[in-house]
Amino acid sequence: MSEFRVYLREAPKNPDWRMPLIAELDEYNSVEAIIRHLAIGSFTIEMPSSSTQARLIKPGRGVVIFIEGQTTPVFTGPITSIKSTKTKDDPGTLTVNGSCDNMWFDERIARNDAEDTWNRETEGDWDGELQIGSTLSLVAENSAEWIWHLVLQNFKIPYVDTFNDLSRRIPFMELPNEAPSSATSLPNDDLWKGFSGIHLKSIAEPVFELSRRANLDTRFYWDPTTEKIHLRVAPATDKSGTVVFDEQVGNLVGQQIVSEAPSATRVTLSGATPTDANPRRYYRYVKNNLHNPPGWSDPGWGREAIEAYWNRTTEAYADVRDTKWHPNVVGGVMPEPPNNSVEDLKFDTAATVYFVENGVKGQISLDVQDIPTCTFGVHYGIGNVVRVLIDTSILPPNIPDSDGVLRQQVQEVRLGCKAEEMWTIKPTIGTESSSSTPYVYRELRRLRRLVEKTNERI
Template sequence: MPFLEPVTVMIRNSSLAVVAVLDDYNSLQVIPRFNAVGAFVVDMPADSAQAQHMIPGNGLIISRGGTVIMSGNIREPNWTKSSSDGGAGKLTVNGVDDMALLAGTTCWPNPTSAPGSQSSDVYKISAVVAETAMRSLVNLNIGPSAQAARKIANLTLASDGGHGSSITKQVNQFDNLLTALQDIAKIDTLGFRVVQVGSNLQFQVYVPQDLSQTAKFTFGLGNLTDAAYSVTYPTCTKAVVVAGGNTSPRVVSVYTRADAAFPGPWIEQFVDKTDVDSASVDLTAQMDQAADEALTAGAVQTSLTMNPIDTPGLQFGVDYTVGDTVTCQVRDDFVSDVVREVQIGYEPGGGYTAKAVIGSSDGTNNADAMAKSMDYIRRIFERLRRVETRKQK
């Protein structure tokens, strides 16, 4: 099936300068992920003129419709050849997007201090909006304000849009930076990514679009080939948060977030905040934050996988992207949720396939997305109960 907006693939060197346009490939797979590390795979002739550039240290910039879908480094060029192959064989090149910079970084408790001066147990975020907190974590650990030995060349930060609610949070010493950013972002369903802009890499925080009324995938519209929907039982409906207990009195608070669609005994989970002194002025805010994260991660998870078809008015990378909320037909109803991942396959002649994963399967849903999913589940359960009642009569 020919796709409407063509994909453009450029090869960059270790200095982020474009050295060639990649157009001699047999297939290209691109997997962008919402607030997570994406990946790409290129299958190409080993004797291509562009093969010389497909080496570790170089990377790709993949765009569609003028929008960069992904940029990232080449990691594994693999060569194969069989007796039936012509030419010099086949080159299969694997890579990851620039979000890998975040996944490979730890959060230092004293990020501006030398390694021998890491005296704190935590890095504390006090009453700042989520985007500002996220930018600060990146900036101080690997960005322009980081120590020289940890600073990543050519990494910049997009301007602060002030998105998100005010948070108070402690990041434990040497926690993974990507994980810390995910925890903060999911509170307000913010998106973030690292992507090449001009000759630099840029850390961006953004608010995904709610396209549930305009980006609709249905069998009747002809833009959906198949879909599958699943629901997973909750793992935490009651968070038992414990603070203090070391050098200060212990404080225990219980937070409940039950759901009528899954009746039955509660599911308790211990949330360890004993690293927080119970005499702290922001004790309540920190315990509330920890409870919200535990209940959100342990809530009912939904997952919708669909194979969309591009149409002139609805194309991935042009009209919607990962992080946006779209609507898909499920049985005789509709589900609206966040696009978490899209597995895209391209061929030079115009072949195009896509498989989108939609829903809260990674635990980053917020209250609005959860309410939408639970509303659908309740409607399904109610229909099943009515069917059972009719059978009994």
């Protein structure tokens, strides 16, 4: 089994804003780190309050975890809370909690006014174009470039005339102006257009959702060479041909399989709010066809595949506030937005995001043991597609492949260790919502959307 080394990193300081490693933490009672794909991970460390290392725990510092012998960390992130507990007869325990560096996606709300045009700011739609200085103009042609430009726009080169505050720029991030080849070499796509209405909202949600749809590995991480935060936007890697978990191989020692019905399979999407000039509202009714096999049909009823499987046709409602589709039609049927237009893609995106968050859940939690040919952080990592040879009979038929083999992304990895014990590694694979602890994040997103609906944002 792999051994992990836990280090403390310094808070960024002027003039170079680096975050170097300042100490190894090995006097702990326990460590747990949860690494999540396209979500915000977390860590908890408990140590004796009387230890010398406990005195090093300060706000602004962070944690970096390496596999012993490796130079690339598997977890990096800042401290977010420190709690000391003592009693008369007990010297006490220091509990340190934190997040992974993906939390920086939540550090900014999106402003799209890259150019000094009030109309562009109020319209909200953003095509990913960046104007850097007077000479460099960058245009996004695929989802990876759009994400890169969105981060640059709000973390490095934000237009600050409205707020007049240059501190929106974050100096401890190493962000080149031009996206890397891992993003620019990808084919053009239109998926990002469904997210172009982002304006004065958290960057995290659209970045993660668009990355899922475009099959990207997107994350912030601390780099040991520059000792700063970097952004990775690259295609997710399929390693199912070489990484396999199997009892016969010797790296699978336990498993838990969960299959849950969707909370809703149909959603009514509503368009722009009626006005005096346009008193009618556009609606779209969408069924979850994401799991339909080729040639699917349901004679006599018309259900989608997942509805027939679970015998559910539950309806829900979602508000597409970013749309401008508001045709002034007095009577008759409301016209649809042009096929594959930006407005059409906004409704398509809203439906897909809703079904991913509220759809069927197939979760497989594994207890694994590293072997020389299959080691976490070396042969596979978070977001990689792996192969698992187990009985999948209780899973919905769309989750295993047609040959009955399970090939899914690693959605979460839990690393844990107690003093004087071996480290444990527990990957979770499955559908996008199959992380074993996604519910709090989904609830936070739901509450955030509820707040957004109650506030008119120009």
